[in-house]
Amino acid sequence: MERSDAKALTKLLLDLHDNNCRAFASHPLLSKCKKFGERHAPAYGIEIFFTDKNSHALSTQIENMLANPNAGTESPYLLIDLEPANGWIKIFRLVVTELGSLNAEVVFLKAELERNISFGYRYEHPEIFNGPGAEKHAFFHVQPIKRTLVRGRNVDLPGSISWIPTSTPAFFMMASNACEIVLYAVHSACGWECLKSLRVDSYVLRRFLMTGERAASAF
Numbered sequence: 001m002e003r004s005d006a007k008a009l010t011k012l013l014l015d016l017h018d019n020n021c022r023a024f025a026s027h028p029l030l031s032k033c034k035k036f037g038e039r040h041a042p043a044y045g046i047e048i049f050f051t052d053k054n055s056h057a058l059s060t061q062i063e064n065m066l067a068n069p070n071a072g073t074e075s076p077y078l079l080i081d082l083e084p085a086n087g088w089i090k091i092f093r094l095v096v097t098e099l100g101s102l103n104a105e106v107v108f109l110k111a112e113l114e115r116n117i118s119f120g121y122r123y124e125h126p127e128i129f130n131g132p133g134a135e136k137h138a139f140f141h142v143q144p145i146k147r148t149l150v151r152g153r154n155v156d157l158p159g160s161i162s163w164i165p166t167s168t169p170a171f172f173m174m175a176s177n178a179c180e181i182v183l184y185a186v187h188s189a190c191g192w193e194c195l196k197s198l199r200v201d202s203y204v205l206r207r208f209l210m211t212g213e214r215a216a217s218a219f
Helices: 003-025 028-036 055-067 178-190 203-208 212-216
Strands: 078-083 088-096 102-111 116-124 141-145 147-150 153-156
Touching: 003 055, 003 078, 003 088, 003 178, 028 088, 028 102, 055 088, 055 178, 078 178, 088 178, 102 178, 116 178, 178 203
Parallel strands: none
Antiparallel strands: 078 088, 088 102, 102 116, 116 141, 147 153
């Protein structure tokens, strides 16, 4: 990814994280979700949580990961959106495959009195592997997840739905690079409004900013 695009996406992601962390800290409707923050997660045995670090501490790590992804690495989860009325928080991270492809994850988390609820999606480059069904993921796609790799270990999302399929459905993305994968992930979780001030040269971004009748125009 171009360094200029990496800088722009880093600012977008960390502005979302900082703003939502501030709003989350004082929101009474989301108080049960504090267990999904880095400070409280260990006490609840939760391994999927958003970082307490702010943009100053995270900026270099996120930008370098976007610009020069190293195989097998992962970013901390960022808190990118809140739905207080429904009790949901949304967290995001970057994940680099063993082949060096930069992908993204979005996880939706909710805490009720006696249980956690979650579901998630991974936004992926075309996968290259052998065996039956390989072609089903051989394109830019989004797929549901109920567990993910954390420091090399398979970890279930908190309160994930056991019966949900994860290899299908695989939704096609009209993406062509890692920058556009990140755009898809942010747009799906946060909407188009936060992308209005983003300055990257991307066909996907231009389409995302078309709304109403303009959104129905031909590709």
